[in-house]
Amino acid sequence: MPDVLFPLDSSKKFEDQEKVGHNRWHPEIPPVATVKPGESFRVDCREWFDGAIVNDDSADDILNAPLLTVHKLSGPFRIEGAKPGDLLIVDILDVGPIPQEDSGPLAGQGWGYTGIFARNNGGGFLTEQFPDAYKAIWDFTGQVATSRHVPNVSFAGLIHPGLMGTAPSAELLAKWNKREGDLIATDPNRVPPLALPPEPREAVLGSLAASDYDRVAGEAARTAPPRENGGNQDIKNLSKGSRVFYPVFVDGANLSLGDLHFSQGDGEITFCGAIEMGGFIDLHVDVIPGGMETYGVHENAIFVPGTVDPRFSEWIAFSGTSVTLDGEQRYLDSHLSYQRACLHAIDYLTKFGYAPEQAYLLLGAAPIEGRLSGVVDIPNSCSTVYIPTAIFDFDVRPSASGPFQVDPGMGAPHASNR
Structure with missing residues (x-):
């Protein structure tokens, strides 16, 4: 096993660990360790809410989820010799739930969760249709996930980090804050907001000196969106065996x-749309000097x-076009067409006995494939969502005999935000 450079004690909160990570982006957050190019190491990770979401049959914790506290990130790790303009090579050697802990109070100890966030506390991809908070707990048996809240399905997990990235330079951070602030200003009272500005409250900045805390907390960017540094990309295929090339912006x-x-x-369509968990990840790092210019990778990460x-081998697929539920035509709006494809899939699954919220949670958690299927035929973009049929323990395809009726069980716990 590689050396553990960022250990986490499951009995302690994130901020009470021997080494403290962070939940904002800023170039002045001090590294927790230095790694040489060519080295491998292990990192423990806490799920993004640090234990605020629990294994029960209530969604009140999702309704009141402390969004100002996320994401709880392990690091930063300084890579010896890396310079601005280089490409950082990150190989994911292994990744999994909390090792040797198959039961316990923290997500990753034999279980994980998926949440539909309330419109007034985060929202989600389909927040207009699903404005309230719901939750599903998933139990892990080896690589397979099942849920008492979404019965009659099981699937193998594709374990991955939702968030990984390099620190921004001061100039890049200022660019982020300017452009996102300009967007917020176009509709400052929107719910959910158009973007998340710097927020000093609940900022965790590692071992930063107390004298610098207020200034850095007021400048540091939230970790919610993906940006030029990678960040919260939520790409399910960044799994074991992946190689990622990140731009380097700071020494x-x-x-x-x-x-x-x-x-x-x-798409992680419910916002907390994955099966969230804590665990470990083993990494190997290297550097391509001057790689950003050599390969034209200036404002994006690329990956294998x-x-x-x-x-x-078998799927059932649903399509959607860029026409609103009210019949308004939009021009090549791929975001809208993917929403419509997902809504069509949800409507279909309700014919088998699932509640709409159960179907929505399933689309967030299961390894569905989302595709841009047509982006050139004006005025309609076409998007598709593919659901693997093998995740169901019944035949989910249409037939002359009509849809099989599942027992929806207790359903997904619900907490109204009204």
């Missing part, structure tokens, strides 16, 4: 990561996907 690169997922559908994807 040492300052790599951070977290937000581990046991499984996820493309891993090779451990669950293998499915």
Whole structure:
């Protein structure tokens, strides 16, 4: 096993650990360790809410989820010799739930969760149709996930970090804050907001000196969106065996990561749409000097996907076009067309006895494939969502005999935000 450079004690909160990570992006957050190019190491990761979401049959914890505290990231890790303009190579050697802990109070100890967030506390991809908070607990048996809240399905997890990236330079951070602030200003009272500005409350900045805390906390960027440094990309295929190439913006690169997922559908459509968990990840790092210019990788990460994807041979697929539910035509709006494809899939699954919220949670957690299927035929973009049929323990395809009726069980716990 590689050396554990960022250990986490499951009995302690994130901020009470021997080494403290962070939950904001800023170039001045001090590294927790230095790694040489060519070295491998292990990192423990806490799920993004640090234990605020529990294994029960209530969604009140999702309704009141402390969004100001996320994401709880492990790092930063300084890579010796890395300079701005380089490319940082990150190989994911292994990733999994909390080792040797198959039961316990923390997500990753034999279980994980998926949440639909309330419109007034985060929202989600389909927040107009699903404005209230719901939750599903998933139990892990080896690589397979099942849920008492979404019965009659099981699937192998494609475990991956939802968030990994390098630190921004001061100039890049200022660019982020300017452009996102300009967007917020176009509709400052929108719910959910158009973007998340710097927020000093609940900021965790590692071992930063107390004298610098207020200034840095007021400048540091939230970790919610993906950006030029990678960040919260939520790409399910960044799994074991992946190789990622990150732009380097500061001396040492300052790599951070977290937000581990046991499984996820493309898009993480419920916002907390993956099966969230804590766990470990083993990494190997190297550097390509001057690689940003050599390969034209200035404002994006590129990656080679891993090779451990669950293998499915049969799918049922749903399409959507860029027309609103009210019949308004939009021009090549792929975001809207993917929403419509997902809504069509949800409507279909309700014919088998699932509540709409159960179907929505399933699309967030299961390894569905989302695709841009047509982006050139004006005025309608076409998006598709593919659901592997093997995850159901019944035949989910249409037939003359009509849809099989599942017993929805207790259903997904619900907490109204009204």
